[in-house]
Amino acid sequence: MVGPPGAGKTLLARAMPGILPDLSLEESLEVTRIYSVADALPPEMMVRTRPFRSPHHTISHAGLVGGGNWPHPGEISMAHRGVLFLDELPEFGSRVLEVMRQPIEDKVVTISRAQGSLTFPANFMLVAAMNPCPCGYYGDSLKPCTCAPSTVTKYQKRISGPLLDRIDIHIEVPRVDYQKLSSDRLGESSDAIRKRVQAARDRQTARFAIPNSPKIKHESMNVISNADMRVGEIRQFCKLDEAGESLIRAAMGQMNLSARGYHRVLKLARTIADLAGCDQIQTTHLAEALQYRPKIMMG
Numbered sequence: 001m002v003g004p005p006g007a008g009k010t011l012l013a014r015a016m017p018g019i020l021p022d023l024s025l026e027e028s029l030e031v032t033r034i035y036s037v038a039d040a041l042p043p044e045m046m047v048r049t050r051p052f053r054s055p056h057h058t059i060s061h062a063g064l065v066g067g068g069n070w071p072h073p074g075e076i077s078m079a080h081r082g083v084l085f086l087d088e089l090p091e092f093g094s095r096v097l098e099v100m101r102q103p104i105e106d107k108v109v110t111i112s113r114a115q116g117s118l119t120f121p122a123n124f125m126l127v128a129a130m131n132p133c134p135c136g137y138y139g140d141s142l143k144p145c146t147c148a149p150s151t152v153t154k155y156q157k158r159i160s161g162p163l164l165d166r167i168d169i170h171i172e173v174p175r176v177d178y179q180k181l182s183s184d185r186l187g188e189s190s191d192a193i194r195k196r197v198q199a200a201r202d203r204q205t206a207r208f209a210i211p212n213s214p215k216i217k218h219e220s221m222n223v224i225s226n227a228d229m230r231v232g233e234i235r236q237f238c239k240l241d242e243a244g245e246s247l248i249r250a251a252m253g254q255m256n257l258s259a260r261g262y263h264r265v266l267k268l269a270r271t272i273a274d275l276a277g278c279d280q281i282q283t284t285h286l287a288e289a290l291q292y293r294p295k296i297m298m299g
């Protein structure tokens with residue numbers, strides 16, 4: 001989420017837990033094992049709600065990805081099967097952000113020590129928020145931006161292209177005008193949205209309820225949701241019709257879509273189709289997914 005201060009980015013992110021689907025028993029056990037190792041189990045000894053972690057940008061490398069002399073899970077593992085919210089993303093040092101790239105791909109993190117290496121699950125949904133520039137008002141409809149253009153570019157380059165490429169949904173969060181804020185017309189409630197999300201998740205559970213391949217490296221890599229799909233599942237479950245094929249072919253050229261970007265778009269389109277209750281990915285679903293790709297590839 002990119003937008004000026006006060007637009008509601010932090011508010012939106014903090015509302016996420018209210019629309020997340022239930023933890024399945026399988027997921028609950030995975031998460032509970034991590035919290036047990038971290039000595040962070042809740043009083044009932046079982047984690048039953050999806051984690052929501054929002055570490056401060058001063059967090060250390062080991063605090064985020066895990067480590068220490070007696071290796072402990074980092075925030076990316078504490079957020080397993082839940083949300084990792086990084087507010088004010090550019091404030092996290094680039095070194096800290098770059099180490100997340102591998103776990104985002106692998107959904108596990110391996111910590112190497114002289115005595116050997118240790119792997120923790122780290123299959124999380126990354127949610128990040130940032131202002132567009134240091135003053136915060138670049139592109140704002142009312143307040144002029146006071147940053148030099150080179151400062152804006154430098155600020156945005158703090159997030160590398162490869163990290164941006166791994167973020168599926170890029171959205172601008174503009175300021176909300178007074179009229180909308182003061183009107184008593186309420187938006188949709190989190191409860192109503194959560195029902196829709198749960199239905200989409202149920203479709204995914206049914207889709208992947210086939211026996212998982214016996215060769216998986218780690219049980220936490222079981223395919224439970226669309227985001228977990230690997231190339232094989234993508235081929236099987238994200239088939240496009242002819243119109244979709246030609247749309248994505250055109251996009252690959254025009255948007256300079258990487259192979260990773262291509263697979264990510266298909267998975268997102270699958271989820272948009274699931275939210276719409278459709279078995280087949282339609283062109284509109286694909287077009288929506290493409291529209292969330294980063295507009296500018298920075299860095």
Ligand SMILES: Nc1ncnc2c1ncn2[C@@H]1O[C@H](COP(=O)(O)OP(=O)(O)O)[C@@H](O)[C@H]1O
Nearest residue numbers: 003004005006007008009010011012129176181
């Ligand atoms: N869309 C909105 N609807 C209602 N209140 C809002 C909205 N956007 C912002 N606010 C109010 O403004 C405050 C600041 O929003 P915040 O999420 O901190 O903005 P940001 O993180 O984008 O700087 C919120 O706590 C909330 O009270």
Ligand SMILES: [Mg+2]
Nearest residue numbers: 009010087129
């Ligand atoms: Mg904020």
